[in-house]
Amino acid sequence: LEDNPGTGKTQLARGLANSIAISFKRIQFTPDLLPSDVVGVTFYDQKKGEFEYREGPIFASIVLADEINRASPKTQSALLEVMEEQKVTVDGVTHEVPQPFMVIATQNPIEQLGTYKLPEAQMDRFLIKTTIGYPSHDVSVNILKQVNVTDRAATVHPVLTSEDVLRMRNISETVHLDDAILEYIVRLVEATRHNERIQVGSSMRGALALTRCARVWAASDNRGYVVPDDVKNLAVPVLAHRITLTAEATFAGNTPEQMIGQILEDVPAPTLGANA
Structure with a gap:
């Protein structure tokens, strides 16, 4: 979802996630975000005396990569494997992500200050790129009438389960x-x-x-x-x-x-x- 700030990209993505009874995680992409902050990290547990893998936020059925083009290309490349193969490899060990799996990314137009252009290899992995645009006059007035609703996405409740989504995938x-x-x-x-x-x-x-x-x-x-x-x-x-x-x-x-x-x-x- 590419559009100007304030057009409701994040609200739309969260609303979609809330409409399915499924695991959902949001990653706020910032210039100092590291690949390990996305896919997870292997650390040494002193109590157990062994290395353990701590999963990153990519391990959810719906992952919102918010303002994805604010992170460096190095961090963005951490998504390449999981978006194509639905799995993550850390320190030579491959971990499967839950199914169904989908990455929803939001970004501001690349002319905006502090944004990086997404690599072509990553853009190619997104199924669809679209924009929301500004609401019409009547819709804008209606939104203002509901000014007390501060979190519109929170008003959306699940109508499907993950099994429903997988079944619909089989139908298609x-x-x-x-x-x-x-x-x-x-x-x-x-x-x-x-x-x-x-x-x-x-x-x-x-x-x-x-x-x-x-x-x-x-x-x-x-x-x-x-x-x-x-x-x-x-x-x-x-x-x-x-x-x-x-x-x-x-x-x-x-x-x-x-x-x-x-x-x-x-x-x-x-x-x-x-x-x-």
């Missing part, structure tokens, strides 16, 4: 993907690699992410099959943060979101039969 895996849809996703990703205004195109991880998201989108719409519109609706939030524009394109005012939008217009979508 049964959603049918026509070969024409797979071809379409690959053509979109390949178009990002062959565009003269894009320096680095989307990885294969991006194509897999778009495929998985399209399945979940279809399942949430009570469909057992994916249609081209599912892919179109998700292409920008899933692919835009995975591409790097050339200096000329950036200087000309182009954004990754605009480039993905242009590619969606240029690459023809398949037309599926009624029994797709």
Whole structure:
């Protein structure tokens, strides 16, 4: 979640975590945060006379990495293994994180003072990057009417368990993907690699992410099959943060979101039969 300060990014992440009866931990990323503060540390217990591993806050089903781009790249890299492989290796010993597992990160725009740009390898591990934006006039007035509610996320109560989430994950895996849809996703990703205004195109991880998201989108719409519109609706939030524009394109005012939008217009979508 990338947006200006005060737009409710942290409240949204906490509210989502509170809606599931699941373990939740928050890490406030600061310039002096160390990798061991995230993944944990091995220490010598003098009473027992042996080394013990103390788990870091990454060992929760939902982890909120608050203002992630305020920590140094060294600390951010501590998340690379766990976000990809769902496990943590400390001093040669591998520890599994609980399932389901998800990292929600919030960040201020990179132009803000005291922020570091996230490494491309880490950005690629985030399934979706999106913004919240400012509320509309009527919603803003409504928020002010509820000025006594100081912690909006605390008003959210669990409606699901971790088992429910895992069961829903299994349901999404049964959603049918026509070969024409797979071809379409690959053509979109390949178009990002062959565009003269894009320096680095989307990885294969991006194509897999778009495929998985399209399945979940279809399942949430009570469909057992994916249609081209599912892919179109998700292409920008899933692919835009995975591409790097050339200096000329950036200087000309182009954004990754605009480039993905242009590619969606240029690459023809398949037309599926009624029994797709």
